[in-house]
Amino acid sequence: MSKIRLGILGGGEDSLIGILHRVAANMFDQFEIVGGVFDVQHEKSLKFGEKLQLDSSRIYKDLDDMIAKEAKLPENQKIQAVSVLTPNFLHFPMAKQLLENGYNVICEKPLTITYEEAKILNEIQQKNNTIFAVTYTYTGYPMIRQMKTMIANGEIGKIQKVDVQYYQGWINPLIHDKEKRSNTWRLDPEKSGISCCIGDIGTHAYNMAEYVTGLNVDKVLADLNYLYEDNPMDIDGTVLLRFQENIKGVLRASQIATGEENNFTVQVYGDNGGLKWEQENPNYLYLLKEGMALQVLKPGHEYNSEFSLEGTKLPPGHPEGIFDSMGNIYYGVAMAIKDRSKHEGAYPKLNDGLRGMNFIEKTVDSHKKGNVWINLED
Known part of the structure; x- marks a missing residue:
């Protein structure tokens, strides 16, 4: 074709x-x-x-x-x-x-x-x-796809804790200047919606938590930071998460984490091990086991899953970056359009975006109601 x-x-x-x-x-x-x-x-x-x-x-x-x-x-x-x-x-x-x-x-x-x-x-x-x-x-990174596969295969056991963090500092030069913060579209609800930080990067972290674990978040409790009374949109926040089966997690997102560039980390802990990944070092997936030395998994090797290897375009030792991650998503879309079978998770679907919008609104609602638990819709 x-x-x-x-x-x-x-x-x-x-x-x-x-x-x-x-x-x-x-x-x-x-x-x-x-x-x-x-x-x-x-x-x-x-x-x-x-x-x-x-x-x-x-x-x-x-x-x-x-x-x-x-x-x-x-x-x-x-x-x-x-x-x-x-x-x-x-x-x-x-x-x-x-x-x-x-x-x-x-x-x-x-x-x-x-x-x-x-x-x-x-x-x-x-x-x-x-x-x-x-x-x-970020769902297109080979080692994120390896992480998803390992969790689905039970290699870290029953999930006990999910911790996702997305820290940036880019808004610092704008937020402390009244004129600048009033004139950026990112802080204009008419153009950005009800949330800046959670809507922009927090939704990435939320999607990733559900993507790698295969679990849905059922409830959220949020504490957001607006920093200035005349600023209508959050630029920092912490959200407690409750997944299915009462599994608990935390999501931390900030655009005022001074000096941070794009510090997105994903950590999932089970009763038999843990997995850690950092977007700024995407070639490394860390596997933790009780009483064992830390293991570092890298893309391109035969020990990785078929799903991970399918999205790996370079030999081991060559860095895979964000272009590759987005490229993997486009490839997944192409295969879907051409009606060929693909792995589940090959590209984020509209339903993922729908759940992301639900998460953003319920997070803001939780904060405004006094930091209370809010149920997410199915």
Whole structure:
């Protein structure tokens, strides 16, 4: 089967996330970027499309223009999947319109601004049965997939404790300046939703906790930090988690952890061992056992699971990075579109984004109600 024709919304000239998605889409030779809308200013979009050596007739003014003109093309030329890389508030209307027109969708997180919007997308996607991926990027790392496999196989026994931490310090230069914190879209509820820190990076940690353990979080108790009274959105927080079978965990997320860059760590402890992983050192998965020396598992070796090795593109000793992780997600989407069997967890589905939005809203609700336990909906 030929390459899947991919369109992109957003992700233009100055976008870090745009670079990540374009590299990921090309990594396994499964997608071909053919057009899209890269910027709200059409001239900028055209210029960027020219830089990517795309046909200028496929660089559209807006989403309406793209859908209308793509519909007139022969079936073997039409865009088949679209990546939504715009700010949060545009995710829902764009994804909804794409789903209603039969497109497969790859959407940045958080999925939407509200949980209700996410439920609407879920209903539409279930009716038309297209592929919908939410890019919780870190689930694509080979050693995270190894971690998931080992836990599922019972190699650390019954889970007793889950600890996920995501610390950054990037918002420090903005949050302490009244004018700057008032003028960034990340701290604008109209554009970002009700949460900054939990909505941006806390949702990654929440998704990861469920992904690697295979368990759902049933309840949350949150204590969030806004730092200034005129700041409407959290920039730091701690959330206690209760999973199925009353398994307990903790989620710590911060964007004011001074000096931290992208410190995302995942730790799961069972009654027969523990596993630890750090995003800044993604090649190492640490296995802990009582009375035994620490074991370090690395990607590319035969002792790893088939699922881990499938997402490993380099020989042992060569670093696997975030581009590879996102590339693995795009590969999983491609295989799903092409109707070939894939491992469960090959890409985060719309339901993962739906659960993420539920988590964000219930976490904020828990904090506002005086740090109380709140049940998550099924």
